[in-house]
Amino acid sequence: MELDARPPSGGDGCLVGAIRIPVKIVALLVVLPVRVVWELLVALGRAAHRHVLGPLHVHVVEPALRILGRVLATLLRLVFVWPWVGLWRYVLTPVGRGLAWLGRGTYAHLLAPVGRILTGYLFRPLWAALTWAGRGGLRYLLAPLGKAVAWAVWALAMTLFVWPWVGLWRYALAPVGRALAWLAEAAYRYVLTPLGHGLARLAAALYRYLLRPVGLALAWLAVGLYRYVLTPLGQVLLWAWHVSGRIAAALWRGLKWIGWMLVGRPASLVYRHVLTPAGHAVREVWRTGRAAVREARAAVRTALFGTPPVEPTRSRARTLGSTTAAGNTPAPEISLHERQG
Numbered sequence: 001m002e003l004d005a006r007p008p009s010g011g012d013g014c015l016v017g018a019i020r021i022p023v024k025i026v027a028l029l030v031v032l033p034v035r036v037v038w039e040l041l042v043a044l045g046r047a048a049h050r051h052v053l054g055p056l057h058v059h060v061v062e063p064a065l066r067i068l069g070r071v072l073a074t075l076l077r078l079v080f081v082w083p084w085v086g087l088w089r090y091v092l093t094p095v096g097r098g099l100a101w102l103g104r105g106t107y108a109h110l111l112a113p114v115g116r117i118l119t120g121y122l123f124r125p126l127w128a129a130l131t132w133a134g135r136g137g138l139r140y141l142l143a144p145l146g147k148a149v150a151w152a153v154w155a156l157a158m159t160l161f162v163w164p165w166v167g168l169w170r171y172a173l174a175p176v177g178r179a180l181a182w183l184a185e186a187a188y189r190y191v192l193t194p195l196g197h198g199l200a201r202l203a204a205a206l207y208r209y210l211l212r213p214v215g216l217a218l219a220w221l222a223v224g225l226y227r228y229v230l231t232p233l234g235q236v237l238l239w240a241w242h243v244s245g246r247i248a249a250a251l252w253r254g255l256k257w258i259g260w261m262l263v264g265r266p267a268s269l270v271y272r273h274v275l276t277p278a279g280h281a282v283r284e285v286w287r288t289g290r291a292a293v294r295e296a297r298a299a300v301r302t303a304l305f306g307t308p309p310v311e312p313t314r315s316r317a318r319t320l321g322s323t324t325a326a327g328n329t330p331a332p333e334i335s336l337h338e339r340q341g
Helices: 016-304 336-340
Strands: none
Touching: none
């Protein structure tokens, strides 16, 4: 279902006006409670995750998994490490040391003296006898003895290295593995599969009967809000903005005209017809007074000190900004206004 978000080309008919009010009432009575219930469920889920599931995972699941890991590690050490360590430490090492000590004692206190005696006194006669007897002894004594020793070694090796692991696998690990496999299959078949189907159906029903209608209603509500509220409101605000701009421009022009008439024009007239002539008069008076003061000061200086001596032509100083030498008469002081005039 697609909703047309474009503004209508013409006016709405009576049918649209008759349907709009009931639909708004239904949306107010249905959509708003559903939204409130949904927000409550979301808040309840967050609170449960924060205050129940999180502490349960931290304080129960993680310690249980940690204890299970330690138990499995201890069991693996007990099955695969400690038997070999104990066998090497308490069986093979003492047995090897005892056999080495027995071999050294037998060789030092029995075989070496007997060998010396046999070598010194009975070597030749016994050599012949042993050569004759060795042929029969190899067949009737050493061969059966070797077979018996080989069978004993095989039995000892099987007893120490094969049969314990075979028994452990046959009577411990295999039954435990079959039990765990059966338990996992039963949990998958009778717990996880129904739970997954239930969650999938719940999600589908929630989407079909709650989320999709709510989404369609919200979309319709948004389109109606945009079409019948925001668009006219925006047009009204735009018109008010333009009108207020024109009013503000007119007010500003009026204020500028009033300010010019009240302040600017009188100030311009005062400056042009009062201040400018007064300034010119003050300037002329100032020039005249200053010229009279200079003349009086020159006359007093001449009367008191006489005319200053004339300097030689070579030693005459040149005035700043002039190419002629300075004379006896001081240069007249020319003001900035006189130069500009």
